Amino acid sequence: MNEYYMIAPKEKGSQKFAKGVKSVCKKLYASKKAYLFLLPLFFFLLTFSYFPAISGIYHSFFDWKDSGEATFIGIENYKELFSDAVVFWPSCITLLKIMLPKLIINIVVPFVVAEMIFNLKSDKAKSNYRLWILIPMVAPGVVTTLIWDYIYDPNFGAITAIWKLFGGEPIDWLNDTRTAIPAIIFMGFPWIGGTNVLIYISGLNSISAEARESARLDGAGTFRIIFSIDLPMIFGQVKFFLINGLISGIQDYSVQFLLTNGGPGYDTMVPGYYMYQAAFQSGRMGYASAIGTFLFVIIMGLTLISFRLGKKKEVDA
Amino acid sequence: MKKKISAGQVADHAILLMLLALMVYPLFMAVWCSFKSNAEFNLSKWYPTLPLNFENLFYAAEALYVFILNTILVGGAGTLGMLIVSSLAAYAFARMKFFGKNLLFMMVIGLMMVPAIMTLVPSFMLYKKMVGTDTYLILIIPIITGGSVFGVFLLKSFFEGLSESIFEAARIDGAGDLTCYWQICIRLSVPILTTLAIMQLSGAWNDYIWPMIAIPTDTMKLTIAAAIKKEFLSANTGSYPSLFAGYLISSVPLILLYVFANKFYVEGLTNAAVKF
Numbered sequence A: 001m002n003e004y005y006m007i008a009p010k011e012k013g014s015q016k017f018a019k020g021v022k023s024v025c026k027k028l029y030a031s032k033k034a035y036l037f038l039l040p041l042f043f044f045l046l047t048f049s050y051f052p053a054i055s056g057i058y059h060s061f062f063d064w065k066d067s068g069e070a071t072f073i074g075i076e077n078y079k080e081l082f083s084d085a086v087v088f089w090p091s092c093i094t095l096l097k098i099m100l101p102k103l104i105i106n107i108v109v110p111f112v113v114a115e116m117i118f119n120l121k122s123d124k125a126k127s128n129y130r131l132w133i134l135i136p137m138v139a140p141g142v143v144t145t146l147i148w149d150y151i152y153d154p155n156f157g158a159i160t161a162i163w164k165l166f167g168g169e170p171i172d173w174l175n176d177t178r179t180a181i182p183a184i185i186f187m188g189f190p191w192i193g194g195t196n197v198l199i200y201i202s203g204l205n206s207i208s209a210e211a212r213e214s215a216r217l218d219g220a221g222t223f224r225i226i227f228s229i230d231l232p233m234i235f236g237q238v239k240f241f242l243i244n245g246l247i248s249g250i251q252d253y254s255v256q257f258l259l260t261n262g263g264p265g266y267d268t269m270v271p272g273y274y275m276y277q278a279a280f281q282s283g284r285m286g287y288a289s290a291i292g293t294f295l296f297v298i299i300m301g302l303t304l305i306s307f308r309l310g311k312k313k314e315v316d317a
Numbered sequence B: 001m002k003k004k005i006s007a008g009q010v011a012d013h014a015i016l017l018m019l020l021a022l023m024v025y026p027l028f029m030a031v032w033c034s035f036k037s038n039a040e041f042n043l044s045k046w047y048p049t050l051p052l053n054f055e056n057l058f059y060a061a062e063a064l065y066v067f068i069l070n071t072i073l074v075g076g077a078g079t080l081g082m083l084i085v086s087s088l089a090a091y092a093f094a095r096m097k098f099f100g101k102n103l104l105f106m107m108v109i110g111l112m113m114v115p116a117i118m119t120l121v122p123s124f125m126l127y128k129k130m131v132g133t134d135t136y137l138i139l140i141i142p143i144i145t146g147g148s149v150f151g152v153f154l155l156k157s158f159f160e161g162l163s164e165s166i167f168e169a170a171r172i173d174g175a176g177d178l179t180c181y182w183q184i185c186i187r188l189s190v191p192i193l194t195t196l197a198i199m200q201l202s203g204a205w206n207d208y209i210w211p212m213i214a215i216p217t218d219t220m221k222l223t224i225a226a227a228i229k230k231e232f233l234s235a236n237t238g239s240y241p242s243l244f245a246g247y248l249i250s251s252v253p254l255i256l257l258y259v260f261a262n263k264f265y266v267e268g269l270t271n272a273a274v275k276f
Helices: A002-006 A009-016 A021-030 A032-059 A074-080 A088-118 A123-133 A140-153 A157-163 A178-184 A196-205 A209-217 A222-233 A235-251 A253-259 A273-281 A285-312 B007-033 B038-043 B055-095 B101-115 B116-130 B137-162 B164-172 B179-189 B188-208 B209-214 B224-235 B239-260 B262-274
Strands: A063-064 A071-072
Touching: A002 A009, A002 A021, A021 A032, A021 B224, A032 A063, A032 A253, A032 A285, A032 B055, A032 B101, A032 B116, A032 B137, A032 B179, A063 A074, A063 A285, A071 A074, A074 A285, A088 A123, A088 A196, A088 A235, A088 B007, A088 B188, A123 A196, A123 A285, A123 B007, A123 B164, A140 A253, A140 B007, A140 B038, A140 B239, A157 A222, A178 A253, A196 A222, A196 A235, A209 A222, A222 A235, A235 A273, A253 A273, A273 A285, A273 B116, A285 B101, A285 B116, B007 B239, B055 B101, B055 B164, B055 B179, B055 B224, B055 B239, B101 B137, B116 B209, B137 B188, B137 B209, B164 B179, B179 B188, B188 B262, B209 B224, B224 B239, B239 B262
Parallel strands: none
Antiparallel strands: A063 A071
16 A cells, blocks of 8 residues: 555545554545546446346345335245246246257357368468358347248248148248247357357367377377367366356346246246246336345356356456 | 369359358348348349339438438447446556456456356346336447456457557656556557447447337337337338338448458457356
8 A cells, every 4th residue: 555655646645644544545545536537437427327126136035016006025025926826937847948048059069060160271261251240240130030030920931931831731930839949059050150150260260289289199189179179278267158158148138028928838938038027017126136145146156166167267259 | 383173172162152142142132132122022032133113222321311310329429438448447457556456357367257147037126227228228238348358358358568668768757547548448449440440330239229229218218239129129010022022221330340341350359258
């Protein structure tokens, strides 16, 4: 702290102040200029980030109505939530059924494609492919999802057309108990558009060419190099996609929101959408806050585990 | 001398091209179908045809331009606010010494662990009380707040990387912190600020759940992605060419960014993916 007093000339009289509270006040006062720079940020963060987070946990113990009226009811919301075997627990299973395959797909497929682009000889082709990979990002997410709705259309859609070619009966893919979940997982096929491929490629680029070259001279084939050199070196990226995918996957209910409404029945219901419905369709803000808090605890747990894993090796995606 | 092209390379190219074709086909199909009349669409939806029919696009542009303007207003104001708020704070964290710095920085970074889904409901209740639904502010403030955590994180490390000698020289010339902030940090970080701005703008462009909750009745204030879902979709049920035209119109600004600011756009996207 000493060098800090040197650049704060207003601090000349600090000797007469004893230690303790007064010196803290003095330090605070001396930092006033920096606090002015921080003031706008902390105004927004305290009011609009910290306050709602705490308010959410707090109100999960209340019967909190749409109107703002709140009555304390203890752990009733949680009791109701955890004993709900019709919607809530099945929705957690559904979440896993949708999220885990998507997670694996989004880690493996972009890696394969990244290797395919990376192993091309022509640099020009490499950069062209990298540009093309990003094209799907120019459509807003809502548009991409709605286009997939069209692809699944039982009358006009491409999937139905192909299905009919093989003599299948028309199926309403997203509205049929048998196909709704697989259809959601299949969305986005071939799952390569976006940034994952690029992040993998930049990881592959950072591996030293010498290691690769000497392995090749020792007679290692391309696949051998991929498994023994590339995979261990890009483990950081894999871990990043895994954790990030889990955290965003738990929160994602865009398909339910845009297309299925959790149906047919509760077949595609996920906890996030259940929370949305509780709050904005039934007006049960307290119950919704309990679901939100539950998801927060799960995500927090995953984040802490990831930090522990991260200590062994830095993630630099 | 002719380079020898191995069979492996040819196969590699062939598979990649096939995957890319599968990837872009649905999007391209939506593009060419938006140039078809309903009759043409029923006959030939799988491939492009001439003549191009611009009616759908004019219709969609007319129906959607208000929402595009809304998004530019809301996203622009929110992004500008976010840039100011987070660059000021990043300057303090990177170049000033003050009491409680680590604690305050932890308070900022710690928010990355609070998932958006948890704060959705209580945020709505707070905004409803403080600024009211059906206002532009209820859309702008979350952009400032949500973006600034990552903004501080990114800008702090950039400002820290600037050479101390520039600042010393400025101080000798009598420059205070505000001058250092504005004349040095902001001037030198235009590229990274642009990247951050594009990230934030495309975030605002893509968001639909919050705008749909926050604007329950005054639908003319919706942003584009929300308007597509709430207004445009139900008004054009079954008429796929008009729908696709709407999708195309709503993508135009992002397409422009991709074409004219590709470097910043790609960086913004990759940053967004690294964002934790």
